[in-house]
Amino acid sequence: MTQSPLLTIDDLWIDVGSNPVIEGVSLSIKPGEMLGLVGESGCGKSVTALSIMRLLAEPPMRIRQGAIHYDGQDILAMSNAELERLRGNQIAMIFQEPMTSLNPVFTIGDQIAEVVLLHKTSDKAEAARRAVELLERVGIPAPEKAAQKYPHEMSGGQRQRAMIAIALACDPKLLIADEPTTALDVTVQAQILELIEDLRREMGMAVLLITHDLGVVSQYCGRVAVMYGGRVVEEAPAEELFANPRHRYTEALLRTIPAANPPGVELPAIPGTVPPPGARPSGCAFHPRCSACLDICTEEMPELTGDDHHRLRCWNAA
Template identity: 75%
Template sequence: MPDPALLSIKDLHISVGSRPVIEGVSLDIAPGEMLGLVGESGCGKSVTALSIMRLLAEPPMHIDSGSIAFGGANVLDLDGPALEALRGDQIAMIFQEPMTSLNPVFTVGDQIAEVVTLHRAISREVAMARALELLGRVGIPTPDTALTRYPHQMSGGQRQRVMIAMALACDPQLLVADEPTTALDVTVQAQILDLLDDLRRETGMAVLLITHDLGVVSQYCDRVAVMYGGRIVEQAAASDLFAHPRHRYTEALLRTIPASNAPGTELPAIPGTVPPPGQRPSGCTFHPRCHAVVDACPRTMPELTGEPSSDSLLESRRMSLLELNHLSTTYPGAKGAVVQAVSDVSLDIAAGEVLGVVGESGCGKSTLGRTLLRLVEPSGGQILFDGKDLTALDRHQMKAVRRDLQVIFQDPFGSLNPRHSVGYIIGEPLIVHGVGDQASRDARVDELLALVGLPPDAGRRYPHEFSGGQRQRIAIARALALDPKLLVADEAVSALDVSIQSQIINLIAQLQKRLNLSILFISHDLSVIRHVSDRIAVMYLGRIVEIGPTETIMNKPQHPYTQALLSAIPRPGVARQKRVVLQGELPDPTKPPKGCAFHTRCPMVMDICHSVRPVLEHPTGSPTTGQVACHLYQDQA
């Protein structure tokens, strides 16, 4: 269990006069963690940093609401003496320009010693000894000579090292570094950043690194928070953010990095500038500069979905939008038998992630999808969606949540009412949830038809007048009508011709990226799953037997069942290769085998498989990032 967050900012709002500067910022920093806060000038990074130590110019600035918890106390509730005790002792700050932060009429040694004597009951001699020690620690050559120098007698890099020494004087728990290397040469910058990184690893000090340099962030930070227009628009582990940026602003920032572009080519620039407080547009603040703007952007401010909790931040993971904990679903079988369709399934889906679920017919994939939507009631376990436990909600409460949970079924014709026009079918969710008036609903239907590639007059026609692929586009348009956060696609392309299938797969992939949808993509076809998914979960007889990143599952499958599924994929133009042939059929779900449910068909079965059910976990001694439920990879084997 990770330690609690050292610093926790919750829903912070700051204004200058009547103009909002910071709007609902939430950040957590763990002990020993380096969090990068990035964004263009004017995004609110420095204001956020200054608020942590209550260094804002109040007035004209004022903190309207929110909390800044540090060490269990709300900084916003502290008075003058308590704040003075906090600043420089438990929380320290390094500013961008050291020359303006150092007093030109005092020696370097005097200024460092002053910080120590302010917070520690020690003599001047002991404080000067501490200053000498710190100058050596931060790499100042001949520290005894530097102790008697004045700031103007030192280089820019040396002055920044002096600032770091002052900040470290009382061994703070949190260091706020506001653009600490912007004005430095690249070689000096690397020295300063290496120093900060070494010090936080040695001492367990947390660091909030504010910078506009994404290259610095990628090299030194554990996690990244991206700011725009006074808001956090994206948070993620640094490796995740650079590999899979989710917000269009983050994508735009990454495209502007010179190192990401070929030499001699024109660098992609973000048009316009960050809007100042009081002039921020409605809806998504970034939409006037976004290359992928859609009609909803000027109307609605998107929420920061999947915002990490303090625990998950410490694990450098995005918080799950959906989390299933030990979910089980049963239903009556013949002659009073009980069918265990879903058994003890635990998995999560992050905001903007596509999780593919694959397995043979009868393995429980569709029941899993219907259960998490509460179209089928679970017999046990928990369904957490966007922080709410869906299993605890009544019918009325579930209706409100269903706006964010939508589904696309396998047979579009069977899910479209033949008596209604396509326009009515697509707009019906808006009517059910009381969204807008007739004119706005008609406009939304037209927008959705265009979004899925159907002509404007399609709304006046009926389902039987369309092809299978077109009907699936209609079903997708209906599912997107309410701007859901999670889409369950249940064998959404399996009934289509291969040419139409590719069109629908491409459409779903484009919409997922454009709208930042989370998708549970259910299919029996691993080649389809590979094309659309970030991760894959393999099901067998109601249980997850393997789960991991798509490329890990496809290239290094662990479970014998996954290996068999992959070997069965036909590859056009490739000679038929040796297959892992499974004998028999899926066991009767009313009488599942003891031990590992797959042992009755497994070509690698061992004695232990007959009696002990394997746990879904990381393979013993394996570097794989996936999990597998198989005795071949566990200690007891």
């Protein structure tokens, strides 16, 4: 029996002013799976994530059309009170930079306890105990002492673990991790990603992992969606995508992975840059950077074709 999706995004369009930022994105995440959302900066990954949480700056942003359903609930139709009950409780998010996400004037323990008090209990002592338990769960040494620290008194890796503790405070069913290892050294990056994977297995929660690091995706994600120019251009199981990339953008991204190149060889770069909203070309947005571009690529946007196993949007697929 096929498991029903926990989260479904259907034909989502988001504008900034009169310019589309997200163009017809459709995605789904099943309970317990980790979906990788990849692409260069400016492709629309973070905006997609913020739309799930209804945290877009509206205005200037505006959801023009589409639907987002979580566990049978229509997120776009929710009231502010309903959203407050959902955020941090059933859906939680880890943001890119913990120093800007954590409040500098409250201790780490108080910030975790605040989420517990909001959603789970009115007992402050119980919430404080839960904060210490969560800090221990995410691997912070001496969690009782750590709970009394302010964000600036912790290392970057410890702050990111504290952010994960806040996200896990109410045992969410869905965790959105937006570039969770940005600005961390390689060793700490691996520890944070292992922690998220261990917690996913332990708690059975779904994870949307937003990253530009394809090496991370290959190691941790069961399925991958590749975004470019505000659209999903390819989606497949991770093993299939890495063995058989079909969209020319995916193919170009995979060539930039160090492991895909001989030692000492300069990594190939994708020429050009991601076009910003309002300056996207006609046809396929990737065509100015594509070495396999056809005439039709410059004129018409290809439809997303394929099946539930492997979908792509490309006129001249590999």
